[in-house]
Each structure stands twice: as structure tokens, then as C-alpha cells.
Amino acid sequence: MKIGIIGAGNIGGTVAQHFVDAGHEVMISNSRGPETLTDLVDELGPNAQAGTVSEAADFGDIAMEAIPFSAYESLPADALSGKIVISAANYYPARDGMMDLAETHTDTIAEHLEDSRVVKAFNETYWETLRDGQRPDADLDDRLAIFLAGDDEEAKEVVAGLIKDIGFAPVDAGPLTEGGRHIEPGSPIYTEPMTASEARTRLAALQTTVAAYEHGYYDPSKEITVQELADELDMSEESLSEQLQQGSEQLISQYLE
Ligand SMILES: NC(=O)c1ccc[n+]([C@@H]2O[C@H](COP(=O)([O-])OP(=O)(O)OC[C@H]3O[C@@H](n4cnc5c(N)ncnc54)[C@H](OP(=O)(O)O)[C@@H]3O)[C@@H](O)[C@H]2O)c1
Incomplete structure (x- = not known):
């Protein structure tokens, strides 16, 4: 080429x-x-x-x-x-x-x-x-x-x-805007060397955590349950909880570093 x-x-x-x-x-x-x-x-x-x-x-x-x-x-x-x-x-x-x-x-x-x-x-x-x-x-x-x-x-x-x-x-x-923001300076996965399988796991956790935020899950006035959010995002409650835990951990540790 x-x-x-x-x-x-x-x-x-x-x-x-x-x-x-x-x-x-x-x-x-x-x-x-x-x-x-x-x-x-x-x-x-x-x-x-x-x-x-x-x-x-x-x-x-x-x-x-x-x-x-x-x-x-x-x-x-x-x-x-x-x-x-x-x-x-x-x-x-x-x-x-x-x-x-x-x-x-x-x-x-x-x-x-x-x-x-x-x-x-x-x-x-x-x-x-x-x-x-x-x-x-x-x-x-x-x-x-x-x-x-x-x-x-x-x-x-x-x-x-x-x-x-x-x-x-x-x-x-993902797309230029939604995907691009996960790989810019400020993202927990920016410049972190990792294997492809680790990269997919960490990216999915961040994407799910952002989707949860956008659906209002972190807004107490909306009273969205994990089950409702899991249905909305078409995933099991168990994998949603796991991804939210991993996504939050990445975002908080990035903030504290
Ligand atoms: N360094 C990293 O680890 C890294 C990693 C990922 C992404 N990036 C990004 O990649 C970009 C380049 O980073 P770098 O580290 O490679 O920088 P760099 O080593 O300073 O190289 C920049 C190159 O761009 C040329 N250049 C400057 N202005 C230009 C223009 N108007 N038209 C054409 N060429 C021009 C420079 O040469 P002349 O000045 O001679 O034109 C030089 O060859 C930056 O935006 C950076 O944020 C860097």
C-alpha cells in the first residue's frame, strides 16, 4: 500500500x-x-x-x-x-x-x-x-x-x-465522537500499554459506565434500578454490575493519579 x-x-x-x-x-x-x-x-x-x-x-x-x-x-x-x-x-x-x-x-x-x-x-x-x-x-x-x-x-x-x-x-x-473520547488525553486507557483482550475489557467497562450515566443511572431523582438499566442496555444484571464496578474503578483511579 x-x-x-x-x-x-x-x-x-x-x-x-x-x-x-x-x-x-x-x-x-x-x-x-x-x-x-x-x-x-x-x-x-x-x-x-x-x-x-x-x-x-x-x-x-x-x-x-x-x-x-x-x-x-x-x-x-x-x-x-x-x-x-x-x-x-x-x-x-x-x-x-x-x-x-x-x-x-x-x-x-x-x-x-x-x-x-x-x-x-x-x-x-x-x-x-x-x-x-x-x-x-x-x-x-x-x-x-x-x-x-x-x-x-x-x-x-x-x-x-x-x-x-x-x-x-x-x-x-467506536464512532469518531463517542469512541474518540475514550481514547483521548484524560481517559483512563490513554497511553496505557495493554493487550487487545485487556483493552476490550477496559473499553467495554468505560462504555457501559458512560451509557449508565447518560441513561440517568447516577441521578437519584430518576430512581433507575440495576435491573431496569440492564434491560435498557440489553445485558445481564451480573455483567452490568461487573462492568460498572470496573468502569468506576478506572475513572476514580484516573482522577486520583
Ligand atoms: N510522542 C508521542 O508519544 C505521541 C503519541 C501519540 C500521539 N502523539 C501526537 O502526535 C503528534 C506528533 O507528536 P510527535 O511526538 O511525533 O511530535 P514531534 O516529534 O515533535 O514531531 C512532529 C513532526 O511534525 C512536523 N511538523 C510540525 N508542523 C508541521 C506542519 N505544519 N506540517 C507538516 N509537518 C509539521 C515536525 O517537523 P517540522 O517542525 O520540521 O515541520 C515533526 O516532524 C502530536 O499531536 C502528539 O500529541 C504523540
Whole structure:
């Protein structure tokens, strides 16, 4: 597959190396121009080349952005139109400055790339875990998880395939907004290295706890019983109680850390 990468730092460079090692063709770019990427391209190997940002955007059917969030409006929306765009950027106010955001960080980028098929991925794995954590010979359940979120199921399938190619396991967190908020800074599962089976268990507990909150379960005036909530969420009372306990534990320990 031909993949254009915008951003050649910790994340862009690390993911580029994995893609090249898995047999994909990569064009990598930064804001300063291809001539500043000669050493990186030599390291990446023969399946890599450097280009400008717009050349990288044009390069394949799939592109990835891994740039500072504060620069997201420089992403070339026209050149990325119709393409699958993997979005790895996270917003940190102290680093990026105060900005007006949509509901999640990636929703903000997706609004800018309104004609692209945006998939949020590689944003919640620390770059050194990404560099060293691949386990291509392990069963998928035992590999380290890489979460993804997006509204385009076919695009997510393609990105999930790339994640498998590089020795990790894709775990679908759901649509861009509802799923995306579970894998952004502030979530208990953000940057926590975990196997795919652990990732699915922890994600499900968080999703159920949020659903319980949205159904008014934590509002005493609504007097919703566990049985009523279990019926509403179409799950057994026992697994609902277990997930609420696990979800609350994750959220409270995150708050206390
Ligand atoms: N570090 C992590 O562990 C990690 C994990 C997950 C997600 N993320 C997110 O991924 C993004 C990148 O993080 P990083 O750690 O890889 O940062 P980094 O090492 O500082 O790399 C950023 C790269 O983006 C390039 N760049 C900056 N502005 C650009 C622009 N307008 N157009 C094109 N390229 C541009 C930089 O090169 P020039 O300055 O030369 O242009 C550099 O190659 C951030 O949003 C971060 O929150 C980071």
C-alpha cells in the first residue's frame, strides 16, 4: 500500500518505519521540506522517500497526520479529499495554546478535513511503546492494542489491517465522537500499554459506565434500578454490575493519579 505521512517526528517517523518494514511504500514530510529528511529516509530504507506535505498528501489512497495539534489547519484539505486519513494528533492546551474545539480533538480535525475519511488511531500509544511493542508472532489477543475510532467502517477496516501488518492488534473504540473520547488525553486507557483482550475489557467497562450515566443511572431523582438499566442496555444484571464496578474503578483511579 502507498502511504503518505505528514509529520516526521516521534510518531510519524516510528509508524513510517513499521510500515516500511511491513512492505508498504511510504512518503514522509514535514513543514521544513524533504531536504531536511535525508537522514530519516536513509534510516527508513528503500521503500521510503521524502516529499513536501502536499506531495505526501497526494502520494497514496491513505495518509497519516502526526503533527502538533496547533498546526492542524495547515493540513491540505483539498489534497486529502476522498482519502483515508489516519489522525494521531492530540490536543494539550499547555503545549498547543487555548483553542476552540469540537466535541473531541479529532472531530476538530475531521471538520477541517471535511471530505476525508478520518480514522483516529496511533494517538493513544506512547511512541516508544509503538517503536518497541510489536509482537507479530503473537495471537492477536496477546498483542498490544492500538485503539481506533471513526465513522467510516470501510476506512477503519483498512487501518485495522495496517495495525495488524505492523504487529499490533486493532481495537475499535467506536464512532469518531463517542469512541474518540475514550481514547483521548484524560481517559483512563490513554497511553496505557495493554493487550487487545485487556483493552476490550477496559473499553467495554468505560462504555457501559458512560451509557449508565447518560441513561440517568447516577441521578437519584430518576430512581433507575440495576435491573431496569440492564434491560435498557440489553445485558445481564451480573455483567452490568461487573462492568460498572470496573468502569468506576478506572475513572476514580484516573482522577486520583
Ligand atoms: N510522542 C508521542 O508519544 C505521541 C503519541 C501519540 C500521539 N502523539 C501526537 O502526535 C503528534 C506528533 O507528536 P510527535 O511526538 O511525533 O511530535 P514531534 O516529534 O515533535 O514531531 C512532529 C513532526 O511534525 C512536523 N511538523 C510540525 N508542523 C508541521 C506542519 N505544519 N506540517 C507538516 N509537518 C509539521 C515536525 O517537523 P517540522 O517542525 O520540521 O515541520 C515533526 O516532524 C502530536 O499531536 C502528539 O500529541 C504523540
